[in-house]
Amino acid sequence: MAGSDAWGARLTDEPIDPAQVLARVGSPAHGAVLLFLGTVRNHADGRGVRGLRYEAYGSMAQDVLEALTKEAAQALDRGRVYAVHRVGNLEVGEVSVAVAVSSPHRAQAFEVGRNFMDELKVRLPVWKHERYADGDADWVDGSRIQPPTERPTERPDEPPDEPPIERPVERPVEPPTEP
Amino acid sequence: METVRALFFARYRDLVGTSEVEVQIPELPEGESFTVRDLVHQVRERGEPFSRLPPDATVAVNRHVAGARQPVRAGDEVAFLPPVAGG
Numbered sequence: 001m002a003g004s005d006a007w008g009a010r011l012t013d014e015p016i017d018p019a020q021v022l023a024r025v026g027s028p029a030h031g032a033v034l035l036f037l038g039t040v041r042n043h044a045d046g047r048g049v050r051g052l053r054y055e056a057y058g059s060m061a062q063d064v065l066e067a068l069t070k071e072a073a074q075a076l077d078r079g080r081v082y083a084v085h086r087v088g089n090l091e092v093g094e095v096s097v098a099v100a101v102s103s104p105h106r107a108q109a110f111e112v113g114r115n116f117m118d119e120l121k122v123r124l125p126v127w128k129h130e131r132y133a134d135g136d137a138d139w140v141d142g143s144r145i146q147p148p149t150e151r152p153t154e155r156p157d158e159p160p161d162e163p164p165i166e167r168p169v170e171r172p173v174e175p176p177t178e179p
Numbered sequence: 180m181e182t183v184r185a186l187f188f189a190r191y192r193d194l195v196g197t198s199e200v201e202v203q204i205p206e207l208p209e210g211e212s213f214t215v216r217d218l219v220h221q222v223r224e225r226g227e228p229f230s231r232l233p234p235d236a237t238v239a240v241n242r243h244v245a246g247a248r249q250p251v252r253a254g255d256e257v258a259f260l261p262p263v264a265g266g
Contacts, residue, residue: 038266054265055188055189056265057186057188057239057242057258057260059242060239060242060243060258061265063242085265085266096265096266097265097266117266120265120266121263121265121266122263123263124263124265124266125188125239125258125260125263125265126263126264126265126266127188127189127190127261127263127264127265128264128265129189139189139190139193139261139264140264141190141261141262141264142262142263142264142265143262143263143264144237144262144263145237145239145244145260145262145263146244147237147244147245147246147247148243148244148245148246
């Protein structure tokens, strides 16, 4: 397992066994174990999907997936996080990503599991090529990975590329006037 | 001349028809850096089909997403990353 006892991750081109992911977390001190599975859906934007192919920037994706599990584990109070992401060809219903979180109490596990997936969606260098029921196939346009200036936790030595966005002045909402 | 490896993934690889090219870094006066922005410009200047890459494409330098002003040095691995869709 890449990582520490509290976190770790890997990419795989073989089917993901959720039981093996679950086995990476848990502890006698933990009262909550959470497992999230992302699966291949049979439709996207109203089109039938027959299957897909995940392509990864392998070395960077491994680093990012590990960093995501490390951040998630550190957000927990003595918890554990392990994640696996699939690459290659997948059929409808197959598991594309699995993340297991364990912690002393359930509220943290739910929160950290959700945040982990939200971050993965916008930071992991993995791309999805969908095969549609009508015989067409195309890359899915997902999320732009934001450069570090917009994620100040990374590479803070870099100068900002853009001036900071000025927040609009918030005005108090007027109460409705009586008729 | 010194070079960097430029990698293309997914939609961008299909767009340019190759997964990797070598890019030469010009010699610059002392104190000036060749940046991510310069590199993207240089790759697009190769002409079709490279000019079809977006000028504001997300780029990673040595597996870390980089800002446009980050310096690029000889031997770096620079990757053009289309919008991601993992999970």
